[in-house]
Amino acid sequence: xxxxxxxxxxxxxxxxxxxxxxxxxxxxxxxxxxxxxxxxxxxxxxxxxxxxxxxxxxxxxxxxxxxxxxxxxxxxxxxxxxxxxxxxxxxxxxxxxxxxxxxxxxxxxxxxxxxxxxxxxxxxxxxxxxxxxxxxxxxxxxxxxxxxxxxxxxxxxxxxxxxxxxxxxxxxxxxxxxxxxxxxxxxxxxxxxxxxxxxxxxxxxxxxxxxxxxxxxxxxxxxxxxxxxxxxxxxxxxxxxxxxxxxxxxxxxxxxxxxxxxxxxxxxxxxxxxxxxxxxxxxxxxxxxxxxxx
Amino acid sequence: xxxxxxxxxxxxxxxxxxxxxxxxxxxxxxxxxxxxxxxxxxxxxxxxxxxxxxxxxxxxxxxxxxxxxxxxxxxxxxxxxxxxxxxxxxxxxxxxxxxxxxxxxxxxxxxxxxxxxxxxxxxxxxxxxxxxxxxxxxxxxxxxxxxxxxxxxxxxxxxxxxxxxxxxxxxxxxxxxxxxxxxxxxxxxxxxxxxxxxxxxxxxxxxxxxxxxxxxxxxxxxxxxxxxxxxxxxxxxxxxxxxxxxxxxxxxxxxxxxxxxxxxxxxxxxxxxxxxxxxxxxxxxxxxxxxxxxxxxxxxxxxxxxxxxxxxxxxxxxxxxxxxxxxxxxxxxxxxxxxxxxxxxxxxxxxxxxxxxxxxxxxxxxxxxxxxx
Numbered sequence: 001x002x003x004x005x006x007x008x009x010x011x012x013x014x015x016x017x018x019x020x021x022x023x024x025x026x027x028x029x030x031x032x033x034x035x036x037x038x039x040x041x042x043x044x045x046x047x048x049x050x051x052x053x054x055x056x057x058x059x060x061x062x063x064x065x066x067x068x069x070x071x072x073x074x075x076x077x078x079x080x081x082x083x084x085x086x087x088x089x090x091x092x093x094x095x096x097x098x099x100x101x102x103x104x105x106x107x108x109x110x111x112x113x114x115x116x117x118x119x120x121x122x123x124x125x126x127x128x129x130x131x132x133x134x135x136x137x138x139x140x141x142x143x144x145x146x147x148x149x150x151x152x153x154x155x156x157x158x159x160x161x162x163x164x165x166x167x168x169x170x171x172x173x174x175x176x177x178x179x180x181x182x183x184x185x186x187x188x189x190x191x192x193x194x195x196x197x198x199x200x201x202x203x204x205x206x207x208x209x210x211x212x213x214x215x216x217x218x219x220x221x222x223x224x225x226x227x228x229x230x231x232x233x234x235x236x237x238x239x240x241x242x243x244x245x246x247x248x249x250x251x252x253x254x255x256x257x258x259x260x261x262x263x264x265x266x267x268x269x270x271x272x273x274x275x276x277x278x279x280x281x282x283x284x285x286x287x288x289x290x291x292x293x294x
Numbered sequence: 295x296x297x298x299x300x301x302x303x304x305x306x307x308x309x310x311x312x313x314x315x316x317x318x319x320x321x322x323x324x325x326x327x328x329x330x331x332x333x334x335x336x337x338x339x340x341x342x343x344x345x346x347x348x349x350x351x352x353x354x355x356x357x358x359x360x361x362x363x364x365x366x367x368x369x370x371x372x373x374x375x376x377x378x379x380x381x382x383x384x385x386x387x388x389x390x391x392x393x394x395x396x397x398x399x400x401x402x403x404x405x406x407x408x409x410x411x412x413x414x415x416x417x418x419x420x421x422x423x424x425x426x427x428x429x430x431x432x433x434x435x436x437x438x439x440x441x442x443x444x445x446x447x448x449x450x451x452x453x454x455x456x457x458x459x460x461x462x463x464x465x466x467x468x469x470x471x472x473x474x475x476x477x478x479x480x481x482x483x484x485x486x487x488x489x490x491x492x493x494x495x496x497x498x499x500x501x502x503x504x505x506x507x508x509x510x511x512x513x514x515x516x517x518x519x520x521x522x523x524x525x526x527x528x529x530x531x532x533x534x535x536x537x538x539x540x541x542x543x544x545x546x547x548x549x550x551x552x553x554x555x556x557x558x559x560x561x562x563x564x565x566x567x568x569x570x571x572x573x574x575x576x577x578x579x580x581x582x583x584x585x586x587x588x589x590x591x592x593x594x595x596x597x598x599x600x601x602x603x604x605x606x607x608x609x610x611x612x613x614x615x616x617x618x619x620x621x622x623x624x625x626x627x628x629x630x631x632x633x634x635x636x637x638x639x640x641x642x643x644x645x646x647x648x649x650x651x652x653x654x655x656x657x658x659x660x661x662x663x664x665x666x667x
Contacts, residue, residue, distance in 0.1 A: 016298050075589045112590070113633050130589040136628065150588070177597030177665050178586075178649030201597045201667045221588070 057125055058257035065103045069094040070124035072112040077282040078130055078148075078247075081109060090128045092278045093147055093249075093269070100265040116141075119252060126262060127250040142253045144263055146246030147275060152181035154238040155207050155225055156217040163238045165192075171216035172196040174206035181219040184243035204228055210235060219243075223283065230284035321351045330400040333364040334660040337611050339404075339620035340640065341369040341581055344392050345376070347627050354395050355645055356625060361399040363640070363651060364658025367452065368396065369404045369580050369620045374439045375411035375425065381435070384442060393450050404497065404580060404620070405447065406455040407440055407483075410467075427467025430475065433482045441486035444494050453495030455536050455580060456483045459502035461519040463512040471514045473522035477531065480523075484531040498532030499523070500580060501563075503539055503555045517552060517562055524570040535572075537563050538581040540622075542592040546606040557582070557606055564615055578618040579610065586650075587637035600653040600665050607657060621654070 021028045061067055071090055073081035079088040086107045098105030108124055116137060118124050130150070133143050154173075156162040165173070165185075169192045175182040177199045189195045198215050200206040203224035209215045211234060225237050249266070251259050269275040340360060347353050360368055370392060377384050396403050409425045414432040416423060428436065440454060459465040460476040484496045501520060506513035537560050541548075544556040552562060560579060567573055584602050585593040594602065603621065610619045625641040626633070636643075640651040647655075649665050656663045 013298055013302050017302075020299075074591045076591060078589070080591075113635075176595060177667055178600055178653075179596050182596075182649070199597075199665065199667055201601070202595055205667075 055255050055257035057122070057252070057255040058261070061101070061103055061125065061258065067094075067098045067101065067103045067105050067126075068124045069098075069105055069107050070110055070115055070118045070127045071107060071129040072115065073109050074112065075130055089148065089279055089282045090130070092281070093275070094128050096269060096274060096278065097249075097262055097265045100268065101261055116250075119250060122252075125251070125255070125258060130247045131250050132246060132248065137250075140253055142251045142255075142259045144249040144251070144259075144266055146244075146248050147266060148247045148279060149241050149244055150222050150247055151241035151245035152179070152184050152219050152243035153222050153225055153241045154217045154219055155210055155229070155235050156238075157210060157213070158234050158236045160216075161236050162217045163240075165195075165217075165219070165242050168195055168216055169193050170195075172198055172214075174198045174200055174209045174215040174218040174220075176203045176206055176220055176224075177201055179203075179221070180243050180245065181221065185219050188242075207232070207235065221245075226283045226285055320349065323350045323354055325394065325398050328398055328400065329361055331361050331364065331366040333366050333658045335364070335607060335611065335658050336366055337607060337617065337619050338363075338365050338654060338658040339367040339369065339578075339580075339618045340365050340624040341620050341622045342624045343371070343626055345371045345373060350391055350395075352627070353392055356641075357395045357399040357401060359641055359645065359647065359651075360401055360624060363655045365654075366400070367402045367404060367618055367620070368624070369406055369455070370396075371406045371408070371458075372443065373409040373425075374407065374436060375409050377443075378411055378439055379413075381411075381413050386446060389443075389447070393447055397450050403447075403451045404453055404455060404578065404618070405443065405451050406458060406500070406580070407443060408457045410436070424464070424468050426465050427469070428479070430478065433479050436479065437482035437486035440483045441490040444487045444490040448491040448494055451494070453497050453534060453578075454483075454487055455497040455500050456480050456532075458500050459538065461501045461504065461506075461514045461516055465502070470511055471519065473514070473519050473528075474526040477523050477526040477528040480528055481531045495533045496531070497534045497536040497578060497580070498528060500536040500538060503559050505553065505555065516559075517566060520563060520566050521570075524566070524572070529570055529572050532575070534575060535563070535567060535577045536580045537577050539579055540582060541584045541594075541602055541606070543594055545598075546602050546609055557602075557609075560616070573615075576615055576617050578620070579616060580618070580620045581622040582606065582619055583621045583623075583638050585634065585637045587634060590634065590637070593637065596649060597665065597667065600650050600663075603650065604653060604657050604663065607654075 071079045073079045073086050077088050079086060079090045086109060091107055094107060095105045110118055112129065115127050115129055119127050119141070154162050154165060162168060165188050173185050173195060175185050175197060182199060185195065185197050189197060198209060200209065203220035206218040206220050207228050210218045211232060219242055222241060229235055229237065249262060251262060342356055342360065344353050344356060372389055377386055377389060393403065410428045410432065414435055415427050444454060457476065457479065461471050463469060463471060466472065480498045487494050487496050499520065501516040503516055504513050506515055508514055508518050539557050539560040540555065541557040542555060546557040548556045548558060550556065550558040550561045560577065564577060567575065584599045586596040586599040587593040607619055610616045621640065622638050623635060625639050626636055626643050628643055640654065641647055653663055653665045
């Protein structure tokens, strides 16, 4: 069998199609409307859908004056379920955002594995639960700027402060075994002339080695550092993390008005110091521990 | 006119068919020469997650990394609905693929069998059920699947695990759990498996460690569930007891206590077996491990996870009654940093070997632990 497609054939087919449409204008119109309706339906029902200038979630928040926030209360001091209710950094941030939006915040607790599903189905308006950017969800969620960087940060003696790991060229860094700091130090080991890595079982052991002068610095997680430095003098932590791990609020991308409002509230909280105040209330800090930004 | 429309549709179809060839081909997977697992510790085992792995090269890479870790045995899940979506029609293609690669890498499989196809559950307009809902009417159909499975793969597997964590409501059709009903399911499955192949090992139990009281709607204390299984006569219907034991924040050597979930809780399971005269059967720990999730109150630090896991292997090797310790889980198919199971995995979804993988590999193959403090 030979199949021949010629321009004449295509022209004829188009012409016949035109004739068919002219004879049946209402049927054609109905077909077009159906296709359009299907397209609109698809746009409207997909998660995080945005349709024109409307943000249905923001509209509901405005009318009902409520905001539903999902979190897993299994991560003190960020979120914990206590007899007094849901407490912690994330609970306080969520309530503060609600206050700034002029609405009441309702915190709904759920298992960590169910967080994204609850956002997907519209059960909650946003998530705040130590979540980091995950490419798996990038087509329908919006990640805000980080409200906390829990990454790996350098800790050094106050009398010989180290701000960047490059300053450790030729020196020794202490890390927690198999942690993100361990992996990060190994990457820097390949980039510097020489960097010795000493591994310790726990972050506190690594920081103790810095205190005892056994190593030049420790690369450990920010939360452990803040607790340790609260009880031990003579150490400082760098102003920025070497291996960042930003915790972000997660919203449906299609709720563009809510996204804007939450981002704005977060920006304001950073600008007026409220965010730092909340964090410092739950994570101890001392006035000498953090190096000034360079 | 109608003929022309058909002609146009045919031309568009041909064009689409031709354009399809522009798509990149899926990676070619060659089986390669047969391999052998090099290990000094056959007790080391892991639970793989290939059930939902679509791409064959990923199945192969999983198996290669399992072999390179010095692991001669895996637990893998083979869901009944995947093979018998229509009653009486068996499609073994995906299972064949997994078995082919396991065999080629010299790995023995402990096959976990479970879940229920839609045709064996009530229609959704009558009752909304999940995939673990099974009624006595379909026990024989499940047993038929077990028998067919053993007949097909009997020489490639060490044994079959009948169901998963039947003492949890979510694993028993979101209903109250029922040790006597599970015992009946175990009985018919045991008979079908042994009819297909007398030397196959049937593993029963696979109970979740939980402290839920007996009248709880969501589960039942594993110790009590096991006692009731024995009282219902389950002892005659398994060759090996499958046990799940997790450490959470507790070190492996923490003494067993009925009110605590820790690694040595399996010793309490063992005591029940002995009390019911079943002490000559071994236990296979088919799920275990510690999580190093940095955002979970019941996880441990990464270094502790390594130390605890290696210590657990040493302890199990000292116990005469345990032959396998399978770490949950080897790898998750999807990048799931925001899922708890990702922090139990030994390998990331993009096949990055985590430090815990390297530590277990060193232990299994008799090398020096690279993560010694």
